[in-house]
Amino acid sequence: MTYVDARCPLRPGDMCTLCVPGATGPQDCPTVAEVMRDPALRERLAELRREAAAG
Numbered sequence: 001m002t003y004v005d006a007r008c009p010l011r012p013g014d015m016c017t018l019c020v021p022g023a024t025g026p027q028d029c030p031t032v033a034e035v036m037r038d039p040a041l042r043e044r045l046a047e048l049r050r051e052a053a054a055g
Contacts, residue, residue, distance in 0.1 A: 006025045006026055007026070008026060008032075009026050009032055009035075009045075010031065010032060010035060010045065012048060012049050012052035012053075013052060019031075
């Protein structure tokens with residue numbers, strides 16, 4: 001059995017710290033869900049990911 005550390009999709013390079021009470025990881029985080037639902041926030045996240053990958 002392998003153990004996988006979940007990464008936060010909103011903070012490139014950071015681990016999921018379960019910062020939202022009740023969340024068990026990125027898969028059920030309401031903050032992640034809200035960002036993915038909003039086109040403007042999703043685009044900004046894409047920009048941040050590109051910057052993190054380039055830097």
